[in-house]
Amino acid sequence: MKALLDWVDDRSGIRSLIREALYEKVPGGARWRYVWGSCLTFVFFTQVVTGTLLWMFYSPSTQTAWESVYYLEYHVAGGWFLRGVHHYMAQAMIVLLVLHLMQVVIDGAYKAPRELNFWFGIMMLGVTLALSLTGYLLPWDQKGYWATAVATNLMAEVPVIGPAIQKIVVGGVEYGHHTLTRFFALHAGVLPASLIGLVVVHIYLFRKHGIHAKEPRPNRDSYFWPDQVLKDAVACLAVLLAVVTLTIYFHGAPLGPPADASNEFPARPEWYFLFLFQLLKYVPAFWGAVIIPAFLVLWMFLQPFIGKSKAGHQFNVGFWWTLLAGSVFLTFLAMSEDQANLKHGAALNEAQWQADRVVEIASSEGIPLAGAVSLLREDPENLGRRLFAAHCSSCHLYNGHDGRGYPVDESQSAADLAGFASEKWITELLDHDQYVSQKYFGGTKFKDGTMARKVLAKYTDTEKAALPQIAKLLADGAELPYEEPLDNQKREEFLSLFYNDDFVFEEGRACIECHDIDSEEEGYAPDLTGYGSREWLIAFIENPEGSRFYGKKNDRMPCYGRDNKLKSEEIAILADWIRSKPTEF
Amino acid sequence: MNEKDEKKKSSNNRRNFVITSTIGASAACALFPFASGLPSVLDPVTKKSDGKQVPWTKVTALATLPEDGTPTKFEVILEKVTDAWTTYTNIPAGAVYLARNGDEVTAYNLKCPHLGCAIDYRKNSNDYFCPCHNSTFALDGSITTENSPSPRGMDTMETKVEGGLVWIRFQQFRPNVSEKIPLS
Numbered sequence: 001m002k003a004l005l006d007w008v009d010d011r012s013g014i015r016s017l018i019r020e021a022l023y024e025k026v027p028g029g030a031r032w033r034y035v036w037g038s039c040l041t042f043v044f045f046t047q048v049v050t051g052t053l054l055w056m057f058y059s060p061s062t063q064t065a066w067e068s069v070y071y072l073e074y075h076v077a078g079g080w081f082l083r084g085v086h087h088y089m090a091q092a093m094i095v096l097l098v099l100h101l102m103q104v105v106i107d108g109a110y111k112a113p114r115e116l117n118f119w120f121g122i123m124m125l126g127v128t129l130a131l132s133l134t135g136y137l138l139p140w141d142q143k144g145y146w147a148t149a150v151a152t153n154l155m156a157e158v159p160v161i162g163p164a165i166q167k168i169v170v171g172g173v174e175y176g177h178h179t180l181t182r183f184f185a186l187h188a189g190v191l192p193a194s195l196i197g198l199v200v201v202h203i204y205l206f207r208k209h210g211i212h213a214k215e216p217r218p219n220r221d222s223y224f225w226p227d228q229v230l231k232d233a234v235a236c237l238a239v240l241l242a243v244v245t246l247t248i249y250f251h252g253a254p255l256g257p258p259a260d261a262s263n264e265f266p267a268r269p270e271w272y273f274l275f276l277f278q279l280l281k282y283v284p285a286f287w288g289a290v291i292i293p294a295f296l297v298l299w300m301f302l303q304p305f306i307g308k309s310k311a312g313h314q315f316n317v318g319f320w321w322t323l324l325a326g327s328v329f330l331t332f333l334a335m336s337e338d339q340a341n342l343k344h345g346a347a348l349n350e351a352q353w354q355a356d357r358v359v360e361i362a363s364s365e366g367i368p369l370a371g372a373v374s375l376l377r378e379d380p381e382n383l384g385r386r387l388f389a390a391h392c393s394s395c396h397l398y399n400g401h402d403g404r405g406y407p408v409d410e411s412q413s414a415a416d417l418a419g420f421a422s423e424k425w426i427t428e429l430l431d432h433d434q435y436v437s438q439k440y441f442g443g444t445k446f447k448d449g450t451m452a453r454k455v456l457a458k459y460t461d462t463e464k465a466a467l468p469q470i471a472k473l474l475a476d477g478a479e480l481p482y483e484e485p486l487d488n489q490k491r492e493e494f495l496s497l498f499y500n501d502d503f504v505f506e507e508g509r510a511c512i513e514c515h516d517i518d519s520e521e522e523g524y525a526p527d528l529t530g531y532g533s534r535e536w537l538i539a540f541i542e543n544p545e546g547s548r549f550y551g552k553k554n555d556r557m558p559c560y561g562r563d564n565k566l567k568s569e570e571i572a573i574l575a576d577w578i579r580s581k582p583t584e585f
Numbered sequence: 586m587n588e589k590d591e592k593k594k595s596s597n598n599r600r601n602f603v604i605t606s607t608i609g610a611s612a613a614c615a616l617f618p619f620a621s622g623l624p625s626v627l628d629p630v631t632k633k634s635d636g637k638q639v640p641w642t643k644v645t646a647l648a649t650l651p652e653d654g655t656p657t658k659f660e661v662i663l664e665k666v667t668d669a670w671t672t673y674t675n676i677p678a679g680a681v682y683l684a685r686n687g688d689e690v691t692a693y694n695l696k697c698p699h700l701g702c703a704i705d706y707r708k709n710s711n712d713y714f715c716p717c718h719n720s721t722f723a724l725d726g727s728i729t730t731e732n733s734p735s736p737r738g739m740d741t742m743e744t745k746v747e748g749g750l751v752w753i754r755f756q757q758f759r760p761n762v763s764e765k766i767p768l769s
Contacts, residue, residue: 046618053622064670071670077631078624085621226600226607233610240617366665366672 022225028217065140080252087253145259384577413443419583421532478532
């Protein structure tokens, strides 16, 4: 073994290189405040290794990016862990960068003769932020897609060359295949290579000038090895532990629904860019994207000169603290505004629903060539929610929301349709107080109609006792997928009640006097034959003014079958969706 | 042992402890990134095959095959093929030579059992020939070259004829071994 090492050493000089690397003098002895640089090197190393491993699974195109990440996440052994480590390590890197920077600033390590190295550090900060930004888009999920679009739109704010820069980075005018290939090349090639180059220079310059000892020195001078290395390694282990904990706690990194330009998503950047996001609510984009960053960069480059005097140094430190505090404050504002915004919360829930849904479909049916986004676009469950929200929720609610879980601003003018035509729904409808409430017809003219005033309000206790059976009869006609059908005997029995064969209802209050079931005649009120069934509901949505339904008494319900308001497939999807689930109330 | 030696010993112990811990902690940090991805990288070898039987696939009508047993080449179009995340439907997944013998059909994989080149049927010599390494096979798929590069005859697959249609269980086998071992 020794002979082999001698042979290698003879030809490479490895021993003296290692000795030189390890026996760097640490003035004042090993200290915890010096660990940040090593931690960052470790984190970057981890990112290079885990990133290269992720590369084995990633496929950059709009039909395969999300899909390949999904496959890694859900179908490759330990894929979620690998991706989680890369995701949380990236965030740890941002935190460590801030710590390293603040330590350098507070200790005055940016001053002569270390100006150059400080500038290199600032450049590395920029490259790291660019790595975060480009990496964020790669999974091609809704979050990455919409948030990164904001960032690339900001690029266009740069005077003269901005629009060209934006086109070059995006690979065209719109996001597409070339956005992903370019972002991937930047994220896995250009930026890490630049960072490696900068790290080499940074470490070289660091070794040239040595550690900037913070006075007073607590101990005798010592060497980098082993005391400082131990402290560095322990700090790295702590970072590692934190990242592993986060990865396991959250079971890896999140993966939203696949990117879809036609499906809105509240764009928010990762937490470390939230301050910038919030700032753009107050200042014009040109200021946020150009003037302020340009001023900050200029100040950072001048900082070593400003810091020459004691007052200048104090100014620098104060300015950094102000920047940091300002960013924390803006981040806090951004988060608390979102927290207070019900619509934002609902949008996040909706995105989570879509993410779970697409994974569910992809796992059972596989993903077609057109990509996972087509699974959601063609999913009747997803389409039903969206059609309801778009076309029905301006009047009707669904379980008190718009069908997707969004709160509705205007007060409800028509019935809540969750569990429509179910036994429970009809039973409530036949209760006078419920009938005239907002949940049913309280917002319509039927509130003051014959049914409310002359029938429901007047029912005697005997009549009321018969209503549950009427509800059962009507619900049976709806043939809802989640309700049991009645047996024939019961149905006949209840139908006889409906026809008032035994005069249970007094004159003027029997169902059959206005409504029909299974008869040729047209009644005064909607025909209840097959009420709530697929056929009935489709026909009703198409034309509620039909003689079978409300006729001329229709109150504001649009005829969706007319003028191509909705296509017949859409009406069918909507009807199926409304009929698919019981109410959650 | 005097006090000075004791002190030196304890200082040595401390130093040894520091060095061991340092090497341990550094090694853990250095190995962790590789270890975090190891299960994923090894996934192709550790993943268990789903154990499902190879499905029957319709290839052609029996009537299209010459009755004299001359082999004819056909594309095999599988109903469903999964490649990582993508599920393809009705996609050509390979090719076979079909040779008829009365109402029975034998299917030979187009791929050479040697190293997977595509085998030609030679009309003139009425045999099979692999243009890569010159393996030759008789019409029944058996090896005809001395010192044949291919360690086994051509790979046959299960076939059946139903309702005038030829069905096969299309599958691939491990190349360059004398036994016929299905790939899964």
